[in-house]
Each structure stands twice: as C-alpha cells, then as structure tokens.
Amino acid sequence: MKNTQDSVDELNQALNDAAAFNYVNNSLRITLREIGHSRMLIENLLELLEKLKPLHKIQKNLKALHIVNCFHRIFRKELDFIYRNRYEAHRHEFFSKNVFPFIKNKEPHVVDLGCGRGWVSKWIHDAKITQYVTGIDAVDFQADWKEVKASNGLGLDFKQVPVANQKLWFKEYLKKLSQKHAPVSMIICNWVFHHSTDQELRKTFEALRDSVKVGTKLLVIEDACDLKVKPKHNNSNLYESWCMLANENLKHYSRSQFHAQAILDFVAVRLLARYSAVEMCFNYKTTSDWIHLLKLYGFKFQRKNFIGFPKFRDIAVPQSIILFVKAL
Numbered sequence: 404m405k406n407t408q409d410s411v412d413e414l415n416q417a418l419n420d421a422a423a424f425n426y427v428n429n430s431l432r433i434t435l436r437e438i439g440h441s442r443m444l445i446e447n448l449l450e451l452l453e454k455l456k457p458l459h460k461i462q463k464n465l466k467a468l469h470i471v472n473c474f475h476r477i478f479r480k481e482l483d484f485i486y487r488n489r490y491e492a493h494r495h496e497f498f499s500k501n502v503f504p505f506i507k508n509k510e511p512h513v514v515d516l517g518c519g520r521g522w523v524s525k526w527i528h529d530a531k532i533t534q535y536v537t538g539i540d541a542v543d544f545q546a547d548w549k550e551v552k553a554s555n556g557l558g559l560d561f562k563q564v565p566v567a568n569q570k571l572w573f574k575e576y577l578k579k580l581s582q583k584h585a586p587v588s589m590i591i592c593n594w595v596f597h598h599s600t601d602q603e604l605r606k607t608f609e610a611l612r613d614s615v616k617v618g619t620k621l622l623v624i625e626d627a628c629d630l631k632v633k634p635k636h637n638n639s640n641l642y643e644s645w646c647m648l649a650n651e652n653l654k655h656y657s658r659s660q661f662h663a664q665a666i667l668d669f670v671a672v673r674l675l676a677r678y679s680a681v682e683m684c685f686n687y688k689t690t691s692d693w694i695h696l697l698k699l700y701g702f703k704f705q706r707k708n709f710i711g712f713p714k715f716r717d718i719a720v721p722q723s724i725i726l727f728v729k730a731l
C-alpha cells in the first residue's frame with residue numbers, strides 16, 4: 404500500500420530524473436501555451452519544480468504549502484480564468500468527441516464515480532445521453548456541487564462517499580436511488596483510478612463487483628498508455644518524445660515514463676487545478692494492466708481507444724478510454 408511518504412519519495416525521485424524532467428519541461432511549454440497560459444506563469448511554474456527538487460522541499464509542498472501557496476497567490480486570477488474558460492471548455496469538447504460516442508444507447512442512470520467538482524457529471528447530463536446522473540466522490544466537494552446543480556440540478560445528484568463506505572452505499576443507497584429514478588446502467592470513472600492506492604482500488608472494485616447488475620457498463624478514462632497500438636492523436640509529436648523515455652521491448656512503463664507522469668500529475672492537480680484534498684497516489688497502469696485487473700473483479704473488456712496525446716490538454720500524458728461490461 405502507498406502512503407504519503409511513498410508519494411513524497413516517488414515525486415522526489417521523479418523530479419530528480421533528468422530525462423523525465425526534460426520531457427516535463429518541454430511538454431509543459433507546448434501544452435500550457437496551447438490552453439492560453441502566459442509565458443510568465445509557465446516560467447514560474449518550471450522554476451517552482453526546480454526549487455522542489457531537494458527532498459525536504461517536496462516534503463513540505465506535496466500538500467500545497469509555502470512555495471505552492473505562493474504560486475497560487477501570484478497567479479490566482481490567471482489560474483481561475485484559464486481553468487473556467489479554457490481548460491474546462493476544451494475538456495468538454497474532449498468528452499463530446501471522444502467519450503460520449505462510447506455511450507451509444509441512451510443510458511437510464513449513470514454513476515460518475517470519483518466525480519470531483521462535478522462538471523463532467525453535468526456535461527453527461529446536459530448531453531441528454533442519460534436521464535439521471537449521480538456523482539460520488541471520496542472527497543467532499545459540496546460547494547462546487549451546489550454551484551453545478553444551481554445551473555441545472557434536475558436529474559443530477561451528488562454525494563460524498565468515503566471509499567470504506569462504498570460497498571454499503573452501492574448496496575443500499577444506490578438501490579433506493581435506482582428505485583426512485585432508474586436502474587444504474589453505467590458507471591463512469593474519469594481520471595480516478597490513479598488517485599487510488601491499490602488497497603483503495605480493491606475496495607472500490609469489490610464494491611462494484613458485489614453490487615452492480617450483470618450487463619452494467621463501466622467506462623474508464625485514464626492517463627494510461629496502450630503499448631500495443633499507435634495513438635489516435637499525436638499533438639506536436641509528443642508521442643515520439645514520450646516513447647524516447649522508454650526502454651526497448653517495453654511491456655510496462657519505464658521508470659522515466661512513470662516519473663514524467665508523476666510530475667505532470669502533480670502539476671495538473673496541485674498547481675493548476677488546486678485540488679489540495681485529492682490524494683496523489685501516482686498509481687499509473689497501462690491499458691493492458693487495467694483490463695487484466697478489472698477482469699479479476701468480473702468486468703469483461705469490450706472496447707478501447709488509445710486517444711494518446713490530443714491538443715488542448717493541460718499536461719501531455721497518454722490518454723485511454725476503456726469500456727467494460729459486468730459479466731456473470
């Protein structure tokens with residue numbers, strides 16, 4: 404099991420991996436410019452990463468202290484503006500183009516597991532591909548959920564459910580919800596699993612295995628590389644740069660790929676999105692690993708799409724979409 408010290412050590416090693424750091428440096432200059440960030444913010448952010456290289460600095464800053472707080476204070480307005488007006492707008496487009504086509508049938512009731520602030524739940528709801536959306540998260544995002552619901556709350560609900568209570572929630576609360584609305588036909592998890600430790604994943608997957616009906620779909624969007632196929636998108640040839648971090652005859656991520664992913668995850672979550680309560684577990688797996696793991700919990704692989712490196716994402720990490728269905 405990973406704990407906070409593991410995360411600190413992981414990030415410290417990542418920041419001190421020259422090849423990974425070089426990839427992060429080059430790719431952030433491309434991606435952050437593309438979504439509209441100023442040169443000043445980009446240079447400051449890269450300097451901040453440089454400053455975090457000593458172990459004692461990252462120990463203090465993983466939970467958004469001092470250096471990170473300072474960065475947030477200086478760039479608060481720009482971060483707010485880009486997050487709301489560019490980043491989320493591009494993400495919405497990403498969903499419309501790449502994810503919604505996976506939701507072909509009109510789903511009666513979708514559960515957005517690990518919904519975060521809840522904007523994706525709202526887009527799913529607004530796209531009219533489902534009647535009801537219930538967003539749940541291990542962390543409390545009440546203030547954001549209120550705001551999301553205020554714009555159009557009908558058929559949209561949110562609830563904080565700690566991982567330890569998920570089994571019970573799925574069995575009891577969800578049963579009641581299904582009776583009140585419609586049976587849950589799809590679970591969607593967007594960039595959730597790599598924020599869970601293996602132990603938490605086991606609890607979540609057991610909860611799903613023991614409570615969802617046969618035939619329920621599970622749609623997973625992850626920062627995951629498909630090592631067997633070429634990506635659908637290759638913005639600024641970032642795929643080639645990413646592959647250069649790998650060893651030959653690759654079956655799993657190389658250390659440097661893993662490190663690059665860890666630094667960029669930290670940038671996206673702690674520095675840009677300013678999610679301070681979300682755990683950084685750095686639990687990256689390839690698409691094959693996710694397929695193998697979910698099979699152990701009764702989810703049969705249906706279809707996948709290696710999106711790769713699309714334009715207008717804040718960080719350049721490989722993106723995959725994988726569809727499963729609950730089997731007997």
Ligand SMILES: C[S@@+](CC[C@H](N)C(=O)[O-])C[C@H]1O[C@@H](n2cnc3c(N)ncnc32)[C@H](O)[C@@H]1O
Pocket residue numbers: 516517518519520521522523539540541542566592593594595596598599603604607672681682
């Ligand atoms: C990077 S955020 C993504 C949020 C949202 N899905 C989105 O795309 O905007 C990951 C979220 O997953 C939640 N999370 C991680 N592991 C979880 C688990 N096992 N069960 C429920 N929520 C989880 C975290 O609390 C966090 O809010």
